Amino acid sequence: MDKKMNQKNVIIGVADTTFSRVNMFPFVEKAIKDAMLQNYVNFNVTIERYTVPGVKDLPVACKNLFENHNAKIVIALGMVGGEKIDTLCAHEASTSIQQAMLLTGKHILEVFVHIQEVKQQGKINKKKLFMICRDRAYKHAWNAVALLKSKNELTPFAGHGRRQGSKHAGEIKIIKKRVH
Amino acid sequence: MDKKMNQKNVIIGVADTTFSRVNMFPFVEKAIKDAMLQNYVNFNVTIERYTVPGVKDLPVACKNLFENHNAKIVIALGMVGGEKIDTLCAHEASTSIQQAMLLTGKHILEVFVHIQEVKQQGKINKKKLFMICRDRAYKHAWNAVALLKSKNELTPFAGHGRRQGSKHAGEIKIIKKRVH
Amino acid sequence: MDKKMNQKNVIIGVADTTFSRVNMFPFVEKAIKDAMLQNYVNFNVTIERYTVPGVKDLPVACKNLFENHNAKIVIALGMVGGEKIDTLCAHEASTSIQQAMLLTGKHILEVFVHIQEVKQQGKINKKKLFMICRDRAYKHAWNAVALLKSKNELTPFAGHGRRQGSKHAGEIKIIKKRVH
Amino acid sequence: MDKKMNQKNVIIGVADTTFSRVNMFPFVEKAIKDAMLQNYVNFNVTIERYTVPGVKDLPVACKNLFENHNAKIVIALGMVGGEKIDTLCAHEASTSIQQAMLLTGKHILEVFVHIQEVKQQGKINKKKLFMICRDRAYKHAWNAVALLKSKNELTPFAGHGRRQGSKHAGEIKIIKKRVH
Amino acid sequence: MDKKMNQKNVIIGVADTTFSRVNMFPFVEKAIKDAMLQNYVNFNVTIERYTVPGVKDLPVACKNLFENHNAKIVIALGMVGGEKIDTLCAHEASTSIQQAMLLTGKHILEVFVHIQEVKQQGKINKKKLFMICRDRAYKHAWNAVALLKSKNELTPFAGHGRRQGSKHAGEIKIIKKRVH
Numbered sequence: 001m002d003k004k005m006n007q008k009n010v011i012i013g014v015a016d017t018t019f020s021r022v023n024m025f026p027f028v029e030k031a032i033k034d035a036m037l038q039n040y041v042n043f044n045v046t047i048e049r050y051t052v053p054g055v056k057d058l059p060v061a062c063k064n065l066f067e068n069h070n071a072k073i074v075i076a077l078g079m080v081g082g083e084k085i086d087t088l089c090a091h092e093a094s095t096s097i098q099q100a101m102l103l104t105g106k107h108i109l110e111v112f113v114h115i116q117e118v119k120q121q122g123k124i125n126k127k128k129l130f131m132i133c134r135d136r137a138y139k140h141a142w143n144a145v146a147l148l149k150s151k152n153e154l155t156p157f158a159g160h161g162r163r164q165g166s167k168h169a170g171e172i173k174i175i176k177k178r179v180h
Numbered sequence: 181m182d183k184k185m186n187q188k189n190v191i192i193g194v195a196d197t198t199f200s201r202v203n204m205f206p207f208v209e210k211a212i213k214d215a216m217l218q219n220y221v222n223f224n225v226t227i228e229r230y231t232v233p234g235v236k237d238l239p240v241a242c243k244n245l246f247e248n249h250n251a252k253i254v255i256a257l258g259m260v261g262g263e264k265i266d267t268l269c270a271h272e273a274s275t276s277i278q279q280a281m282l283l284t285g286k287h288i289l290e291v292f293v294h295i296q297e298v299k300q301q302g303k304i305n306k307k308k309l310f311m312i313c314r315d316r317a318y319k320h321a322w323n324a325v326a327l328l329k330s331k332n333e334l335t336p337f338a339g340h341g342r343r344q345g346s347k348h349a350g351e352i353k354i355i356k357k358r359v360h
Numbered sequence: 361m362d363k364k365m366n367q368k369n370v371i372i373g374v375a376d377t378t379f380s381r382v383n384m385f386p387f388v389e390k391a392i393k394d395a396m397l398q399n400y401v402n403f404n405v406t407i408e409r410y411t412v413p414g415v416k417d418l419p420v421a422c423k424n425l426f427e428n429h430n431a432k433i434v435i436a437l438g439m440v441g442g443e444k445i446d447t448l449c450a451h452e453a454s455t456s457i458q459q460a461m462l463l464t465g466k467h468i469l470e471v472f473v474h475i476q477e478v479k480q481q482g483k484i485n486k487k488k489l490f491m492i493c494r495d496r497a498y499k500h501a502w503n504a505v506a507l508l509k510s511k512n513e514l515t516p517f518a519g520h521g522r523r524q525g526s527k528h529a530g531e532i533k534i535i536k537k538r539v540h
Numbered sequence: 541m542d543k544k545m546n547q548k549n550v551i552i553g554v555a556d557t558t559f560s561r562v563n564m565f566p567f568v569e570k571a572i573k574d575a576m577l578q579n580y581v582n583f584n585v586t587i588e589r590y591t592v593p594g595v596k597d598l599p600v601a602c603k604n605l606f607e608n609h610n611a612k613i614v615i616a617l618g619m620v621g622g623e624k625i626d627t628l629c630a631h632e633a634s635t636s637i638q639q640a641m642l643l644t645g646k647h648i649l650e651v652f653v654h655i656q657e658v659k660q661q662g663k664i665n666k667k668k669l670f671m672i673c674r675d676r677a678y679k680h681a682w683n684a685v686a687l688l689k690s691k692n693e694l695t696p697f698a699g700h701g702r703r704q705g706s707k708h709a710g711e712i713k714i715i716k717k718r719v720h
Numbered sequence: 721m722d723k724k725m726n727q728k729n730v731i732i733g734v735a736d737t738t739f740s741r742v743n744m745f746p747f748v749e750k751a752i753k754d755a756m757l758q759n760y761v762n763f764n765v766t767i768e769r770y771t772v773p774g775v776k777d778l779p780v781a782c783k784n785l786f787e788n789h790n791a792k793i794v795i796a797l798g799m800v801g802g803e804k805i806d807t808l809c810a811h812e813a814s815t816s817i818q819q820a821m822l823l824t825g826k827h828i829l830e831v832f833v834h835i836q837e838v839k840q841q842g843k844i845n846k847k848k849l850f851m852i853c854r855d856r857a858y859k860h861a862w863n864a865v866a867l868l869k870s871k872n873e874l875t876p877f878a879g880h881g882r883r884q885g886s887k888h889a890g891e892i893k894i895i896k897k898r899v900h
Contacts, residue, residue: 016878018863021892023879051874053863053882056814056830060821061871067825069871085834088811091268094236096818098276101240102283103822105247110236114265130894143198143233151241151249154231158196159203162233172201174310271448274416278456281420282463285427290416294445323378323413331421331429334411338376339383342413352381354490451628454596458636461600462643465607470596474625503558503593511601511609514591518556519563522593532561534670631808634776638816641780642823645787650776654805683773691781691789694771698736699743702773712741714850 008043012144013065013074019054020079022130024111024137028075031141041145055080055112056089059096066104073144074108077137082115082124090114107147109140113165136165188223192324193245193254199234200259202310204291204317208255211321221325235260235292236269239276246284253324254288257317262295262304270294287327289320293345316345368403372504373425373434379414380439382490384471384497388435391501401505415440415472416449419456426464433504434468437497442475442484450474467507469500473525496525548583552684553605553614559594560619562670564651564677568615571681581685595620595652596629599636606644613684614648617677622655622664630654647687649680653705676705728763732864733785733794739774740799742850744831744857748795751861761865775800775832776809779816786824793864794828797857802835802844810834827867829860833885856885 014028032045048069050061055078065071076097080090090112097108113133118125143164146153161169194208212225228249230241235258245251256277260270270292277288293313298305323344326333341349374388392405408429410421415438425431436457440450450472457468473493478485503524506513521529554568572585588609590601595618605611616637620630630652637648653673658665683704686693701709734748752765768789770781775798785791796817800810810832817828833853838845863884866873881889 018874018877018880018882020879021881021889023891023893025878049875050871051878052827052867053829053860053874053884056818057827057867059818060825060827063822064825064871085807085836087265087268088807089814091272092811092814092818094269094272095275095815096822098236098239098272099279099819099822102243102276102279105240105244107232107237107240109233116265126892127894130892140233147232147237151230151244154198154233155229157198158205158231159200160198161201162198164233169201171203172306172310173203174307267445267448271452274449274452275455278416278419278452279459282423282456282459285420285424287412287417287420289413296445320413327412327417331410331424334378334413335409337378338385338411339380340378341381342378344413349381351383352486352490353383354487447625447628451632454629454632455635458596458599458632459639462603462636462639465600465604467592467597467600469593476625500593507592507597511590511604514558514593515589517558518565518591519560520558521561522558524593529561531563532666532670533563534667627805627808631812634809634812635815638776638779638812639819642783642816642819645780645784647772647777647780649773656805680773687772687777691770691784694738694773695769697738698745698771699740700738701741702738704773709741711743712846712850713743714847 010043010045010148011048011069011071012045012148013048013050013062013069013071014077015050015052015058015061015065015074016077017052017054017058017079020077022079022113022133024077024133025049027134027137028077028141031138032145035142035145041149045145054078054089055093058093059100062097062108063100063104066106071106073106073148075137075141075144076108076110076112078110078112079133080112080114080116082119087114087116107144109144111137111140111164117165132165139164190223190225190328191228191249191251192225192328193228193230193242193249193251194257195230195232195238195241195245195254196257197232197234197238197259200257200293202259202293202313204257204313205229207314207317208257208321211318212325215322215325221329225325234258234269235273238273239280242277242288243280243284246286253286253328255317255321255324256288256290256292258290258292259313260292260294260296262299267294267296287324289324291317291320291344297345312345319344370403370405370508371408371429371431372405372508373408373410373422373429373431374437375410375412375418375421375425375434376437377412377414377418377439380437382439382473382493384437384493385409387494387497388437388501391498392505395502395505401509405505414438414449415453418453419460422457422468423460423464426466431466433466433508435497435501435504436468436470436472438470438472439493440472440474440476442479447474447476467504469504471497471500471524477525492525499524550583550585550688551588551609551611552585552688553588553590553602553609553611554617555590555592555598555601555605555614556617557592557594557598557619560617560653562619562653562673564617564673565589567674567677568617568681571678572685575682575685581689585685594618594629595633598633599640602637602648603640603644606646611646613646613688615677615681615684616648616650616652618650618652619673620652620654620656622659627654627656647684649684651677651680651704657705672705679704730763730765730868731768731789731791732765732868733768733770733782733789733791734797735770735772735778735781735785735794736797737772737774737778737799740797742799742833742853744797744853745769747854747857748797748861751858752865755862755865761869765865774798774809775813778813779820782817782828783820783824786826791826793826793868795857795861795864796828796830796832798830798832799853800832800834800836802839807834807836827864829864831857831860831884837885852885859884
């Protein structure tokens with residue numbers, strides 16, 4: 001990614017896995033490129049990538065991206081197998097990603113795609129899997145850029161039922177006479 | 181919110197999400213305004229808001245509200261999807277909110293509304309969902325203000341079976357000859 | 361509680377909730393009074409109370425009782441709702457209470473009463489609920505006082521199958537020729 | 541336990557509970573005595589005991605044994621009730637024992653016996669329960685002594701399918717032409 | 721393992737258990753030897769081994785390998801029993817291994833083999849168990865060496881559906897007109 005002159009450079013960390021069956025990195029890269037082309041940010045963004053075997057190796061990789069590679073935010077890309085034990089592994093990884101965030105005071109956007117989301121009668125819908133990966137990674141990369149800008153960049157969308165990996169669910173607004 | 185003259189100002193942090201289908205922020209705002217109008221507090225309150233994608237992004241946002249934005253207490257507003265995996269996500273978020281509290285020594289009022297609370301035969305009762313959001317957010321904002329006042333502000337209500345998101349369950353009092 | 365002259369004063373923290381349908385504080389108070397009247401301790405005890413909305417708000421309250429209110433031990437009184445999600449909430453609270461203990465190096469006696477313990481065919485046995493609350497709170501307050509005395513105060517009862525909330529289960533002693 | 545002259549003295553901590561229906565302390569004591577009689581160790585061992593109400597009170601007791609009572613290793617003796625909620629309590633205790641180990645850098649041998657291991661058609665097999673307690677406590681006390689000696693004391697037994705609470709399962713050795 | 725002259729020496733820690741029914745250490749040793757013979761690394765590797773009773777004893781052993789034995793990365797070899805309670809034990813161990821990574825900022829490759837993976841109708845397929853152990857330990861030892869080299873050594877394989885303990889699942893590539 002080109003550095004624009006006289007601009008501050010901000011590093012986004014991206015951690016991904018060899019376990020995943022979809023390479024989600026290009027979707028992140030595209031989102032960040034789009035954000036810069038649309039001048040959504042007034043700073044330059046470069047990516048530091050860190051590849052590990054599976055989701056359980058992601059949390060320390062994320063923490064290292066903050067502490068050793070100067071990342072200001074990290075996107076963690078992981079795929080979770082279709083068995084019950086895989087869900088538990090992802091839970092362990094997520095719990096640890098939470099801790100990495102608290103220890104560093106920085107956001108990690110967790111982009112986990114579960115095989116179970118696309119498994120029907122024991123068969124994996126590969127096309128749907130790919131689509132979810134792309135949509136979730138692309139949208140969360142935008143979220144990462146938004147969080148980099150400020151804590152209120154996403155405020156106009158609070159309560160809007162936004163989704164990553166499927167279409168947005170939308171806001172529910174019911175105005176009734178108050179109960180209080 | 182207006183600052184009253186010569187009054188100490190206290191910051192309440194409010195973290196919310198774009199995932200939620202109901203914007204719960206106005207209910208919090210209303211409660212705090214009501215508390216001030218009723219002179220429940222002898223200090224002025226201002227709100228610092230922080231919006232993130234989903235519940236898993238809330239814990240570090242809450243911690244940042246304490247550490248970077250001077251909040252004395254935080255209200256975390258989140259909605260939890262209706263699938264089993266969503267319950268697990270909320271569990272991870274809650275576990276991390278617990279840690280954020282221990283690390284900072286400050287309260288985070290967790291206002292999580294689960295789609296499962298209003299799901300019947302696969303259908304979401306939107307009106308009920310909205311009502312739970314309003315009631316839970318409004319009441320917990322009052323709780324936040326009470327906890328700001330002192331550790332014994334809620335003591336007169338200890339054991340009273342208070343509920344947020346539904347009506348209070350009430351106290352059970354059975355006086356019998358003592359077993360000890 | 362009266363301070364006896366020339367006696368060291370020790371503070372026991374008690375954290376409780378407005379969610380609970382039974383006010384368990386008086387049972388704790390009674391136990392501590394009984395322990396002092398029976399000269400079980402040669403120090404004076406005073407209680408610092410801290411009331412929060414629900415069980416998830418207890419861990420940081422307990423930690424604050426240690427760090428800001430000079431408590432030497434804390435009793436956490438909580439009631440857990442009858443739904444599956446409530447069990448998960450209690451699990452999060454308990455996990456965090458564990459951490460509060462490790463961080464402070466002090467004991468927190470967890471007195472949690474679960475609605476499920478007294479629910480039969482969807483109906484809550486209120487009398488039984490009250491009895492469990494009283495028995496569990498009263499006995500654990502005695503345990504708290506014992507732990508304050510020394511790490512070996514309860515040693516004579518190790519392996520005795522003691523219960524709080526029901527009658528003791530008793531020790532199992534089987535003497536057979538050794539297998540080693 | 542006698543101190544042998546000119547020998548270094550090492551403290552093993554033992555934490556146990558009043559909840560347990562079997563007093564497992566004597567089994568630990570016997571194992572340590574046996575290890576010394578057989579000159580398995582060239583140092584003297586003394587035991588510091590710490591008794592608490594239940595398994596959830598063990599983690600901080602273990603940590604205190606390290607930090608306040610100079611223990612070099614700790615054995616945590618606990619019994620877990622037969623209900624689902626008891627399994628969850630044990631899980632919370634175990635998670636916290638893990639943290640106590642990481643915080644201190646020292647081993648805690650967890651000797652937990654679950655009522656479920658000996659429950660058949662709602663009935664507890666008391667004799668079997670006692671036997672499991674004895675075998676598990678005795679063997680883990682030997683493990684504790686081994687770990688005190690060095691990190692490679694147990695290496696000759698790696699992969700041997702050793703069990704505590706039942707007889708050893710044994711090693712599986714299949715030599716085939718290599719796949720790599 | 722011979723030290724090559726003038727080469728930097730790097731220590732890989734290996735923690736294993738006496739509970740395991742397969743000795744996985746030789747598979748790790750073989751992988752590291754192969755990596756050095758193939759000049760995959762330009763540094764010498766030596767192994768520090770640490771043997772404990774079971775998986776729950778691994779996390780602190782791993783941490784100690786980093787802090788007391790100068791390991792730069794650790795491989796944790798464990799076998800998990802076939803009962804439900806064993807899965808929970810492994811979950812506790814994994815959660816703690818996660819924390820050990822965050823506390824040290826270093827990777828621990830978790831090589832856990834579950835009896836459930838090879839259990840059919842209550843019978844253990846011993847041959848399959850052995851094969852999974854060998855494949856998983858061997859491949860993860862290569863992963864460990866790769867991570868030692870750099871954070872991008874595995875990047876060419878990101879999204880390739882790599883598996884340890886079975887054959888690789890492969891990448892899913894679906895090029896369609898973009899949705900964004």
